[in-house]
Amino acid sequence: MDDKRYLLSLIREGEHQQQDFKYRVADASKLAKSVSAFANTDGGRLLIGVRDDGQIAGVRSEEEIFMMHQAAYKFCKPEASIKFDTYHIDGRTIVIATVPPSVKRPVCALDEEGNKRAYIRIADENIVASPVHLALWRELQKPQGIMLTYDDNISKLLRIMEGRRQTLNQIVSLSRIPRFKVISLLARLIRFGTVRCDYTGQQFLFSMI
Secondary structure (H helix, E strand, O other): OOOOHHHHHHHHOOOEEEEEOOOOOHHHHHHHHHHHHHHHHOOOEEEEEEEOOOOEEOOOOOHHHHHHHHHHHOOOOOOOEEEEEEEEOOOOOEEEEOOOOOOOOOOOEEOOOOOEEEEEEEEOOEEEEEEHHHHHHHOOOOOOOOOOEEEOOHHHHHHHHOOOOOOOOHHHHHHHOOOHHHHHHHHHHHHOOOEEEEEEEEEEEEEEE
């Protein structure tokens, strides 16, 4: 398959969990959000120089390519792994930036003020990671073989989520367990496959599996 056919086959897929289109790169810190989201989820690729509707516009300048590198290496902490491949199609230059899943999560995107925020990729959106995601990544760094102990707090949380989905705030309110403790327990329950987290209506909802 030649470069043009390959690129067109990717564009036909549209934007999804592991693919995003970027018409132009005007701000490395904004691009870093996509890099963070892919690194913290299942990995993915950015087709840079492609409009949202799939039209090939091309990368305009070397400065844009420089900002792509900045997004991964300056505006992501820790630095994200990223591979750049350049394609020349009908006189236009397209760059595909491929980001693998990170083993050091969270990969945070920095804004211009240096504030850090981690993102995850859900469908075709970059979503700010919840406190439970941050706790889950810490949980996953712990040694294997740790057992889940069903104490009174965990039993209370499971009763609250039985048969219905609840937000973090709802669970904290109903359980009357300190917020930091609920976050830690939910992360542990997700790790052990007892609870799931869904993103619906612009909010994270937790329920029993």
